[in-house]
Amino acid sequence: QVQLVESGGGLVQAGGSLRLSCVASTRTFSSTATGWFRQAPGKEREFVARITWSGSSTDYADSVKGRFTISRDNAKNMVYLQMNNLKPEDTAVYYCAVTRHPFVALWKSATVYEGWGQGTQVTVSS
Helix, strand or coil, X not given: CCCEEEECCXXXXXXXXXXXXXXXXXXXXXXXXXXXXXXXXXXXXXXXXXXECCCCCEEECXXXXXXXXXXXXXXXXXXXXXXXXXXXXXXXXXXXXXXXCCCHHHCCCHHHCECXXXXXXXXXXC
């Protein structure tokens, strides 16, 4: 069973940076990819970024391309989300989860992920 815990959120001014961490209860050898999603009040949970287990493939939402970087350290069961040049619209609760779904096209959908944590709040002030 995979259970993930997010951390690293906080309050930051626009243009600043944060690095979020996601740690798994066990090494996720059976997981194909790990994703970061975010949810703002009144909005649906949206895809942010994902990375394959090996780290060989990444993908990002258009809204964060060039600003966010996802990475992993499997020895520590950790996945990171480096967020630079943060904007107020990045304010949300950020979640990580894993998927083993074979279809890459679905990896942007929260429905194929599991092991969701409680999330970590990111607040970007103007």
